[in-house]
Amino acid sequence: AGFAVAGDQIVVATDTNFKPFSYRNEDGNYVGYDVDIWNEIGKRIGVEYELRPMDFNGIIPGIQSGNIDVAVAAMSITSKREEVIDFSYPYYKAGITIMVRADEDGVKELGDLSGKVIATKQGTSTVPFLKENTEAGKVAPKEVKEFPNITDAFLELRAGGADAVMFDLPPLQDYAATVGKDAVKLVGPLYLGHFYGIGMPKGSELRKKINVALLEMQESGKLNELHNKWFGSDS
Ligand code: GLN
Structure with missing residues (x-):
């Protein structure tokens, strides 16, 4: 019933x-x-x-x-x-992390995303994470672009429309392994350790x-x- x-x-x-x-x-x-x-x-x-x-x-x-x-x-x-x-x-235990283009040298952690454009996925836990950290003064992104599908965030990063993707570790790892280390890299610690x-x-x-x-x-x-x-x- x-x-x-x-x-x-x-x-x-x-x-x-x-x-x-x-x-x-x-x-x-x-x-x-x-x-x-x-x-x-x-x-x-x-x-x-x-x-x-x-x-x-x-x-x-x-x-x-x-x-x-x-x-x-x-x-x-x-x-x-x-x-x-x-x-x-x-x-499952996961967390969120940062992916940038391979030639990006200025981003090592969340605070380095100040002034940058961040791409992520709509409705996911990265969105409130970025909002809360922005309000707390830990980061001041230029813009957060939200996509319904994370693949579009990856494409935005590759095309230069975003400086970083922030999202759950597993799909980022999978994408990085697929496109190779000359294209993108993961940086920073694992934020927001959470369980699925x-x-x-x-x-x-x-x-x-x-x-x-x-x-x-x-x-x-x-x-x-x-x-x-x-x-x-x-x-
Ligand atoms: N783990 C993230 C969340 O729950 C992303 C989930 C997803 O994109 N399927 O918000």
């Missing part, structure tokens, strides 16, 4: 483009760590679902309005979000089942196996 779609089929949102958690491969299929984690949870709890890739910006409002039953979207568990949606136990969790509407009856499945996957080594598949290392 209370699910977005009649019958047993629930709506599971994922990000359209957050490598290597969820992205479209050459065959046009959505794959990644989040997709695999959800497929495994879905099997274990026995629900039918529709996987719905979306721009991240629409995901939290979609959970709040009840149009989305579950979101597996590299979603950071934050105090503000915890007030409006429910989260599963954390399943699976999001659900407040009071969702799926939360307990999802948590049990996640914990079983952790205990059995399944989660570690999937981590190895996507990151090439133990979790």
Whole structure:
């Protein structure tokens, strides 16, 4: 009862483009760590679902309005979000960092982004992070450009329309490895260390089942196996 779609089929949102958690491969299929984690949870709890890739910006409002039953979207568990949606136990530890063009020598950390144009992704935790740090006087960016899709922020950096991209570490690492060290580099420490969790509407009856499945996957080594598949290392 209370699910977005009649019958047993629930709506599971994922990000359209957050490598290597969820992205479209050459065959046009959505794959990644989040997709695999959800497929495994879905099997274990026995629900039918529709996987719905979306721009991240629409995901939290979609959970709040009840149009989305579950979101597996590299979603950071934050105090503000915890007030409006429910989260599963954390399943990944991440953080945000800075990417610049390879020939950029003046940027080593957040404060060096003063006077610079920063590109990031709309609706993500980097946006309030930059706002709060600007208000606190730790950085004074010339402009923060927000894109619905992080790929557009990468292109903006390469084209010179931005001096830096600030965003979650995994997609930045993936992009840097793809385009090579002559093109871009990651600089600075890991800011805003946060955990990813699976999001659900407040009071969702799926939360307990999802948590049990996640914990079983952790205990059995399944989660570690999937981590190895996507990151090439133990979790
Ligand atoms: N982890 C970031 C956040 O939750 C980015 C999520 C994403 O782009 N899918 O805001």
